[in-house]
Amino acid sequence: MTERELIALALGLGASQVPGLSAAEERLLRKAPQAPAGEVEKCAGRIRAGEDPLGDLFCRLHPPCERREAGATFTPPAIVDVMVHWAAEAGSPRQVVDPGVGSGRFLVAAARVFPDAALVGIEINPVCALLARANLHTLGLARRSQIIVGDYRQAEIPRPGRTLFIGNPPYVRHHQIDRRWKNWLKRQANVLGFSASQLAGLHVHFYLRTIQLARPGDFGSFITAAEWLDVNYGQLVRSLLLNSLGLRQLVLLEPKAMPFDDATTTGVITRFEVGNRPQSIDFKRADTVEDLAQPNHSHRVSRAKLTSMQRWTQIFRKSRRRSTSLIELGEICRVSRGQVTGANKFWIAGLFSQDLPPSVLVPSITRAKELFESNGVLSDPSGLKKVIDLPADLDGFSAEERRAIHRFLREGKRLGIDQGYIASHRKPWWSVRLHDPAPIIMTYMARRPPAFVRNLTDARHINIAHGVYPRCDMSSRCLGRLAQYLSETTSLGDGRTYAGGLTKFEPREVERILVPRPEELDQ
Secondary structure, eight states, rough: OOOHHHHHHHHHHTTGGGGGGOOHHHHHHHHHOOOHHHHHHHHHHHHTTTHHHHHHHHHHOOOOOHGGTTTTOOOOOOHHHHHHHHHHHTTOSSSETTTTOOOHHHHHHHHHHOOEEEEEEEESSSSHHHHOOOOOOHHTOGGGGGESSSSSTOOOOOOOOOOEEOOOOOOOOOGGGGGHHHHHHHHHHTTTTTOTTTTTOOHHHHHHHHHHHOOOTOOOEEEGGGGGTSSSSHHHHHHHHHHTEEEEEEEEOOOGOOTTOOOOEEEEEEEEEEOOOSSEEEEEESSGGGGGGOSSSSSEEEEHHHHHHHGGGGGGOOOOOOTTEEGGGGTEEEEOOOOOOOOHHHBBBBBTTTTGGGGEEEEEEOOHHHHHHHTTEEEGGGGSEEEEOOSOOOEEESSHHOOOOHHHHHHHHTGGGGSHHHHHTSSTTTTTOOOOOSSSEEEEEEOOOOOOOOEEEOOOTTTTTEEEEEESSOHHHHHHHHHHHHHOEEEEESSOOOTTTTTOOHHHHHTTSSOOHHHHOOO
């Protein structure tokens, strides 16, 4: 099926009968062919049976990699139903608003639970807006529905009374957000007395717009990627929820739950009531989507504690009983990031470094794959790439070596390497200054637990890895067993998981991992 045929199917299902068609939608409908009556009736039957064939067809026509740019991830019906039924616990709204309506899944589910509520969907993609209209008309909901084609940050919604805001705000990373909208976020946050980061994703914009539109007594539930729980730009969302938005419950879907069918991402559901300021907030962890409907895995956390915390995911972690024989890794080891070169393609030996002295070509870990494939021990440096580590003072080299080095540096200047942010802040710009060899090197970002590798070759590492450095004397056997213990016991839950499903381990987080004492490892 083509997109024109999908639009024709939406037209046959009555998309044009829902009032308020935009000019963009009308243009699409004028170009659409007539859909076969049999296909229309078959699709209508599936919609009445509770399915979303139009949304499914749209997702097949536009694969995840294509939809990612607009943040269009369709929420599975099981999650939609749970979120709508949770909303019903807070009462019945006069109006339901989905700020990124897609094919209308949240509005359709809300219509069943709230039979008297008006249904309002905002959608920037006119094709998706037509699909939502078709679903609503097929189910006899056209008369109480309104679809607004446009940007939620600019949309104005009717105010018939208490409003439920519910949906899945689009996840678009800051790189794809126009600077004028980044400035908008900063200005509007300042009006509310908060600061906003230019690194915030689009879902942060949607939280802010919701508080602009909402009134005391309104309530809502959003599902988003979970990274705002920990990252610096998420401070705005955390502040809004603890203040004006009135956070009531936070539900984290564990990374292994894979909440979305076509995206490797995390999920966290917020439930809020505008103007409400409970003294404690309910936190719940769900290992699977099915666990969402279960009452377990829940506990309350005081507002005061949340206000003082910079990272919220640690609240969800399963408590580990600390035996007297376990200590934090940071008590015996320091964890340090690898060195940032500023331009790996230039500083990793290759085309421009053929004549350089061997002494400045240092075998180094330059890819996480090298650690994952080492089987826990790095004993042969022959397969490693070399990083160029020039000293600040070049007088110690022979005349011939200096000529080769200066040719290399002239090439770097021609390529603008010396003008890069990292290089321009180094004195001199060419001195990378690799860290000392770490006895244990670890990966720190992947969709799997980190690998801790015993470094027997004195290999260095750049910023694709962390180094683990003992604070006290530790035997080689003790270091080997420490690396093995860390590899076997460290889980994804010890790090922070981002929207793409990647879990990242910051050095201080690694230092909090519990390990046996050195004397026990040495036995």
